[in-house]
Amino acid sequence: MNSSADTDSLHGTAAIVTGAAQGIGRVTALSLASHGARVTILDINGDGAHAVADEIRDTGGDAHAVVGDVAKEPDVVRTVEETLARFGRLDVLVNNAVAYNREVEGSDLNVVSTPNEVWDRTMAVNLHGAVLGCRHAIPAMLTTGGGTIVNVGSTAGFSGDTNHVAYAASMAAKYSLTRSVATSHGKLGIRCNAVATGLVLSPTARGNLDPVKLGIYRDNLLVPDFAEPEDIASVIVFLASDAGRYVTGQTIIVDGGFQAHQPWHAQAHIVHPEAVL
Numbered sequence: 275m276n277s278s279a280d281t282d283s284l285h286g287t288a289a290i291v292t293g294a295a296q297g298i299g300r301v302t303a304l305s306l307a308s309h310g311a312r313v314t315i316l317d318i319n320g321d322g323a324h325a326v327a328d329e330i331r332d333t334g335g336d337a338h339a340v341v342g343d344v345a346k347e348p349d350v351v352r353t354v355e356e357t358l359a360r361f362g363r364l365d366v367l368v369n370n371a372v373a374y375n376r377e378v379e380g381s382d383l384n385v386v387s388t389p390n391e392v393w394d395r396t397m398a399v400n401l402h403g404a405v406l407g408c409r410h411a412i413p414a415m416l417t418t419g420g421g422t423i424v425n426v427g428s429t430a431g432f433s434g435d436t437n438h439v440a441y442a443a444s445m446a447a448k449y450s451l452t453r454s455v456a457t458s459h460g461k462l463g464i465r466c467n468a469v470a471t472g473l474v475l476s477p478t479a480r481g482n483l484d485p486v487k488l489g490i491y492r493d494n495l496l497v498p499d500f501a502e503p504e505d506i507a508s509v510i511v512f513l514a515s516d517a518g519r520y521v522t523g524q525t526i527i528v529d530g531g532f533q534a535h536q537p538w539h540a541q542a543h544i545v546h547p548e549a550v551l
């Protein structure tokens with residue numbers, strides 16, 4: 275088996291990446307295009323979406339920008355229709371858009387204090403946006419024999435925290451959605467997986483970084499440094515391509531080992547000094 279040949283399977287395919295005007299989505303769109311996929315970028319940030327489409331075209335690829343909201347069904351329908359009109363097919367959907375700007379970040383606290391509007395908007399974008407993407411992409415994919423869906427999520431979906439109740443619940447539900455789609459449509463040719471990312475230095479994450487939390491986070495990584503969007507995009511490309519053809523219904527954790535160790539690991543020099551390398 276040749277893994278580069280397997281990612282070559284993306285050549286001539288058509289993909290939709292949501293929330294691709296910046297961050298992980300942008301790098302994923304560029305990376306899919308570099309493997310020969312034609313890419314539709316759906317984002318509420320029109321300038322950013324067009325800039326990424328231009329970036330892909332400038333490097334010899336083909337891209338289309340759609341300005342829209344993943345939480346609005348007509349926008350999602352239009353995105354699929356325009357992709358089919360322009361590229362003639364749909365093979366890959368990456369549900370990456372996230373409601374995680376400073377406004378939501380500051381108001382998504384605990385179950386008692388989080389306003390209903392923040393809960394509803396978080397669920398509408400992060401979860402229902404992915405549901406709408408799957409609902410309208412799958413019938414289009416089936417006309418050419420199937421396709422692959424990658425739902426981008428967060429390790430926040432696995433762990434309790436004192437804040438971000440809505441964000442965490444939306445991510446956990448995205449993993450359940452992933453298994454349901456893989457199960458309901460797998461035999462028809464649809465693979466569906468999720469990527470659960472830890473902290474990634476995207477523009478939004480950089481803007482929200484708390485230095486104290488960042489230090490604790492670094493101490494709990496099992497790799498030397500923080501992730502860049504490229505570290506997530508490479509796993510998405512693997513899952514979207516034939517390189518991942520036997521992987522479905524899975525949530526792949528890409529967090530530098532943050533979730534892989536005992537909670538006292540960061541203080542190992544105190545609790546197990548004899549074992550510290």
Ligand SMILES: NC(=O)c1ccc[n+]([C@@H]2O[C@H](COP(=O)([O-])OP(=O)(O)OC[C@H]3O[C@@H](n4cnc5c(N)ncnc54)[C@H](O)[C@@H]3O)[C@@H](O)[C@H]2O)c1
Pocket residue numbers: 292293294295296297298299316317318319322342343344345369370371372373374399426427428429471472473474475476477478479
């Ligand atoms: N960056 C991190 O540290 C981190 C950590 C865990 C998980 N993730 C996950 O990775 C994914 C991308 O994160 P990121 O940090 O690159 O995000 P980002 O905030 O940098 O980019 C998100 C993009 O989504 C777009 N968007 C927001 N709402 C939208 C909507 N309703 N419709 C269409 N587009 C919309 C934004 O305009 C933006 O371009 C998300 O699913 C997020 O949950 C990121």
